[in-house]
Amino acid sequence: MIDESKQAKIRHAVREILEAVGENPERPGLVETPDRVARMYAEVFATKTAAPFDNYKLFKVTDQTEMVLLKDIPFYSMCEHHLLPFFGTVQVAYVPQHHQVIGLSKIPRLIDYCSKQPNVQERLTVTIAKELQRILDPAGIAVSISARHMCMEMRGVSKPGVQTESSYYSGQFREDMELKREFLQRIVN
Numbered sequence: 001m002i003d004e005s006k007q008a009k010i011r012h013a014v015r016e017i018l019e020a021v022g023e024n025p026e027r028p029g030l031v032e033t034p035d036r037v038a039r040m041y042a043e044v045f046a047t048k049t050a051a052p053f054d055n056y057k058l059f060k061v062t063d064q065t066e067m068v069l070l071k072d073i074p075f076y077s078m079c080e081h082h083l084l085p086f087f088g089t090v091q092v093a094y095v096p097q098h099h100q101v102i103g104l105s106k107i108p109r110l111i112d113y114c115s116k117q118p119n120v121q122e123r124l125t126v127t128i129a130k131e132l133q134r135i136l137d138p139a140g141i142a143v144s145i146s147a148r149h150m151c152m153e154m155r156g157v158s159k160p161g162v163q164t165e166s167s168y169y170s171g172q173f174r175e176d177m178e179l180k181r182e183f184l185q186r187i188v189n
Protein backbone atom coordinates (compact mmCIF):
# COMPACT_ATOMS: atom_id res chain seq x y z
CA MET A 1 0.00 0.00 0.00
CA ILE A 2 1.31 3.45 -0.96
CA ASP A 3 0.76 5.52 2.19
CA GLU A 4 1.39 9.25 2.68
CA SER A 5 5.14 8.89 3.37
CA LYS A 6 5.59 6.85 0.17
CA GLN A 7 3.54 9.38 -1.78
CA ALA A 8 5.92 12.10 -0.52
CA LYS A 9 8.81 10.11 -2.04
CA ILE A 10 6.94 9.92 -5.36
CA ARG A 11 6.21 13.67 -5.31
CA HIS A 12 9.90 14.35 -4.75
CA ALA A 13 10.96 11.98 -7.53
CA VAL A 14 8.46 13.47 -10.02
CA ARG A 15 9.77 16.98 -9.31
CA GLU A 16 13.29 15.72 -10.02
CA ILE A 17 12.18 14.11 -13.28
CA LEU A 18 10.40 17.29 -14.39
CA GLU A 19 13.57 19.29 -13.75
CA ALA A 20 15.70 16.67 -15.50
CA VAL A 21 13.57 16.86 -18.65
CA GLY A 22 14.03 20.64 -18.70
CA GLU A 23 10.69 21.71 -17.23
CA ASN A 24 10.00 24.23 -14.50
CA PRO A 25 8.02 22.33 -11.81
CA GLU A 26 6.78 25.70 -10.48
CA ARG A 27 4.97 26.72 -13.65
CA PRO A 28 1.19 26.78 -13.18
CA GLY A 29 0.42 23.72 -15.33
CA LEU A 30 2.95 21.56 -13.48
CA VAL A 31 2.77 22.78 -9.91
CA GLU A 32 0.21 20.14 -8.88
CA THR A 33 1.62 17.41 -11.13
CA PRO A 34 3.88 15.67 -8.54
CA ASP A 35 0.88 15.30 -6.24
CA ARG A 36 -1.36 14.05 -9.05
CA VAL A 37 1.23 11.48 -10.12
CA ALA A 38 1.68 10.30 -6.51
CA ARG A 39 -2.09 9.79 -6.19
CA MET A 40 -2.19 8.10 -9.60
CA TYR A 41 0.59 5.64 -8.61
CA ALA A 42 -1.21 4.91 -5.33
CA GLU A 43 -4.20 3.95 -7.47
CA VAL A 44 -2.48 1.88 -10.17
CA PHE A 45 0.09 0.17 -7.89
CA ALA A 46 -1.83 -1.38 -5.01
CA THR A 47 -0.64 -3.78 -2.34
CA LYS A 48 1.40 -6.88 -3.22
CA THR A 49 0.11 -9.06 -0.37
CA ALA A 50 -2.09 -12.05 -1.27
CA ALA A 51 -5.68 -11.31 -2.25
CA PRO A 52 -7.80 -11.86 0.88
CA PHE A 53 -10.13 -14.85 0.65
CA ASP A 54 -12.99 -12.84 2.18
CA ASN A 55 -13.20 -10.80 -1.02
CA TYR A 56 -14.13 -13.86 -3.06
CA LYS A 57 -17.62 -15.28 -2.49
CA LEU A 58 -17.92 -18.98 -3.33
CA PHE A 59 -21.26 -20.72 -3.85
CA LYS A 60 -22.28 -24.36 -3.76
CA VAL A 61 -24.22 -25.69 -6.77
CA THR A 62 -26.21 -28.92 -6.66
CA ASP A 63 -25.38 -30.05 -10.20
CA GLN A 64 -21.80 -29.89 -11.37
CA THR A 65 -21.71 -27.43 -14.29
CA GLU A 66 -19.29 -27.56 -17.18
CA MET A 67 -16.89 -24.82 -18.22
CA VAL A 68 -17.69 -21.34 -16.92
CA LEU A 69 -16.30 -18.68 -19.27
CA LEU A 70 -16.02 -14.90 -18.83
CA LYS A 71 -15.09 -13.19 -22.10
CA ASP A 72 -13.55 -9.83 -22.95
CA ILE A 73 -12.84 -8.56 -19.43
CA PRO A 74 -10.97 -5.27 -19.87
CA PHE A 75 -7.79 -4.65 -17.88
CA TYR A 76 -5.05 -2.02 -17.55
CA SER A 77 -1.61 -2.70 -16.10
CA MET A 78 1.86 -1.10 -16.15
CA CYS A 79 4.81 -2.75 -17.84
CA GLU A 80 7.67 -3.24 -15.42
CA HIS A 81 10.35 -2.33 -17.97
CA HIS A 82 9.17 1.16 -18.89
CA LEU A 83 6.32 1.94 -16.49
CA LEU A 84 4.05 2.50 -19.46
CA PRO A 85 0.57 0.99 -19.69
CA PHE A 86 -0.33 -2.23 -21.38
CA PHE A 87 -4.02 -3.00 -21.67
CA GLY A 88 -6.53 -5.21 -23.39
CA THR A 89 -8.89 -8.04 -22.57
CA VAL A 90 -8.74 -11.22 -20.55
CA GLN A 91 -10.65 -14.46 -21.20
CA VAL A 92 -11.01 -16.68 -18.14
CA ALA A 93 -12.57 -20.14 -18.03
CA TYR A 94 -12.71 -22.74 -15.29
CA VAL A 95 -14.25 -26.15 -14.79
CA PRO A 96 -15.82 -26.31 -11.30
CA GLN A 97 -15.15 -29.10 -8.84
CA HIS A 98 -16.38 -29.76 -5.28
CA HIS A 99 -19.75 -28.39 -6.61
CA GLN A 100 -18.28 -24.96 -6.07
CA VAL A 101 -18.45 -21.79 -8.19
CA ILE A 102 -17.24 -18.24 -7.60
CA GLY A 103 -19.30 -15.02 -7.65
CA LEU A 104 -19.03 -13.82 -11.26
CA SER A 105 -17.94 -10.26 -10.43
CA LYS A 106 -15.06 -11.66 -8.39
CA ILE A 107 -13.17 -12.72 -11.52
CA PRO A 108 -12.84 -9.15 -12.92
CA ARG A 109 -12.01 -8.06 -9.35
CA LEU A 110 -9.25 -10.66 -9.21
CA ILE A 111 -7.89 -9.45 -12.56
CA ASP A 112 -7.85 -5.85 -11.29
CA TYR A 113 -6.07 -6.98 -8.14
CA CYS A 114 -3.38 -8.86 -10.15
CA SER A 115 -2.98 -5.92 -12.57
CA LYS A 116 -2.07 -3.38 -9.91
CA GLN A 117 1.66 -3.90 -9.82
CA PRO A 118 4.48 -3.56 -12.35
CA ASN A 119 3.98 -6.56 -14.63
CA VAL A 120 4.95 -8.45 -17.72
CA GLN A 121 2.01 -9.84 -19.63
CA GLU A 122 3.10 -13.47 -19.35
CA ARG A 123 3.42 -13.27 -15.55
CA LEU A 124 0.07 -11.50 -15.24
CA THR A 125 -1.51 -14.36 -17.21
CA VAL A 126 -0.10 -17.00 -14.86
CA THR A 127 -0.78 -14.97 -11.69
CA ILE A 128 -4.49 -14.69 -12.51
CA ALA A 129 -4.68 -18.47 -13.03
CA LYS A 130 -2.73 -19.32 -9.86
CA GLU A 131 -4.80 -16.96 -7.69
CA LEU A 132 -8.02 -18.45 -9.07
CA GLN A 133 -6.63 -21.93 -8.35
CA ARG A 134 -5.81 -20.94 -4.78
CA ILE A 135 -9.21 -19.36 -4.12
CA LEU A 136 -11.55 -21.76 -5.91
CA ASP A 137 -9.59 -24.99 -6.54
CA PRO A 138 -11.39 -25.78 -9.83
CA ALA A 139 -10.67 -28.85 -11.99
CA GLY A 140 -9.09 -26.72 -14.72
CA ILE A 141 -8.34 -23.11 -15.64
CA ALA A 142 -7.71 -21.36 -18.95
CA VAL A 143 -6.55 -17.75 -19.10
CA SER A 144 -5.90 -15.90 -22.32
CA ILE A 145 -4.82 -12.25 -22.60
CA SER A 146 -4.69 -10.03 -25.64
CA ALA A 147 -2.97 -6.71 -25.04
CA ARG A 148 -1.39 -3.61 -26.56
CA HIS A 149 1.82 -2.30 -25.03
CA MET A 150 2.43 1.43 -25.10
CA CYS A 151 6.18 0.79 -24.77
CA MET A 152 6.06 -0.83 -28.22
CA GLU A 153 3.70 1.76 -29.72
CA MET A 154 4.68 5.27 -28.66
CA ARG A 155 8.45 4.75 -28.37
CA GLY A 156 11.23 2.27 -29.14
CA VAL A 157 10.22 -0.04 -31.97
CA SER A 158 7.10 2.18 -32.60
CA LYS A 159 4.65 -0.41 -33.91
CA PRO A 160 1.11 0.80 -33.16
CA GLY A 161 -1.68 -1.76 -32.93
CA VAL A 162 0.34 -4.93 -32.31
CA GLN A 163 -1.74 -7.35 -30.22
CA THR A 164 0.29 -9.58 -27.92
CA GLU A 165 -1.46 -12.82 -27.01
CA SER A 166 -0.55 -14.99 -24.04
CA SER A 167 -2.25 -17.96 -22.44
CA TYR A 168 -2.02 -20.42 -19.58
CA TYR A 169 -3.84 -23.74 -19.11
CA SER A 170 -4.03 -26.02 -16.10
CA GLY A 171 -5.78 -29.22 -15.04
CA GLN A 172 -8.45 -30.43 -17.47
CA PHE A 173 -7.56 -27.74 -20.04
CA ARG A 174 -4.08 -29.29 -20.27
CA GLU A 175 -5.24 -32.89 -20.33
CA ASP A 176 -8.36 -32.67 -22.50
CA MET A 177 -7.63 -31.29 -25.98
CA GLU A 178 -11.35 -31.24 -26.85
CA LEU A 179 -12.03 -28.93 -23.88
CA LYS A 180 -9.15 -26.67 -24.84
CA ARG A 181 -10.43 -26.53 -28.42
CA GLU A 182 -13.91 -25.61 -27.13
CA PHE A 183 -12.40 -22.77 -25.07
CA LEU A 184 -10.45 -21.48 -28.08
CA GLN A 185 -13.55 -21.68 -30.32
CA ARG A 186 -15.74 -19.91 -27.80
CA ILE A 187 -13.35 -17.01 -27.22
CA VAL A 188 -13.26 -16.11 -30.93
CA ASN A 189 -17.06 -16.18 -31.33
Ligand SMILES: Nc1nc2c(ncn2[C@@H]2O[C@H](COP(=O)(O)OP(=O)(O)OP(=O)(O)O)[C@@H](O)[C@H]2O)c(=O)[nH]1
Pocket (backbone or CB within 6 Å): 079, 080, 081, 119, 120, 121, 122, 149, 151, 152, 155, 156, 157
Ligand atom coordinates in the same frame (compact mmCIF):
# COMPACT_ATOMS: atom_id res chain seq x y z
N1 LIG B 1 7.95 -10.64 -22.76
C1 LIG B 1 7.56 -9.41 -22.48
N2 LIG B 1 8.32 -8.36 -22.86
C2 LIG B 1 7.88 -7.13 -22.58
C3 LIG B 1 6.67 -6.87 -21.95
N3 LIG B 1 6.52 -5.52 -21.84
C4 LIG B 1 7.61 -4.98 -22.41
N4 LIG B 1 8.45 -5.95 -22.87
C5 LIG B 1 9.73 -5.90 -23.56
O1 LIG B 1 10.80 -5.76 -22.66
C6 LIG B 1 11.95 -5.52 -23.43
C7 LIG B 1 12.92 -4.64 -22.69
O2 LIG B 1 14.07 -4.62 -23.48
P1 LIG B 1 15.37 -3.73 -23.19
O3 LIG B 1 16.29 -3.93 -24.35
O4 LIG B 1 15.87 -4.03 -21.82
O5 LIG B 1 14.77 -2.27 -23.15
P2 LIG B 1 14.72 -1.15 -24.30
O6 LIG B 1 16.12 -0.75 -24.68
O7 LIG B 1 13.83 -0.04 -23.82
O8 LIG B 1 14.06 -1.97 -25.49
P3 LIG B 1 13.10 -1.51 -26.70
O9 LIG B 1 11.69 -1.50 -26.17
O10 LIG B 1 13.31 -2.56 -27.75
O11 LIG B 1 13.53 -0.14 -27.12
C8 LIG B 1 11.44 -4.93 -24.74
O12 LIG B 1 11.65 -5.89 -25.75
C9 LIG B 1 9.93 -4.77 -24.50
O13 LIG B 1 9.15 -4.91 -25.69
C10 LIG B 1 5.88 -7.98 -21.56
O14 LIG B 1 4.81 -7.87 -20.98
N5 LIG B 1 6.36 -9.22 -21.86
Ligand SMILES: [Zn+2]
Pocket (backbone or CB within 6 Å): 079, 080, 081, 082, 083, 084, 149, 151, 152
Ligand atom coordinates in the same frame (compact mmCIF):
# COMPACT_ATOMS: atom_id res chain seq x y z
ZN1 LIG C 1 7.52 -1.74 -21.55
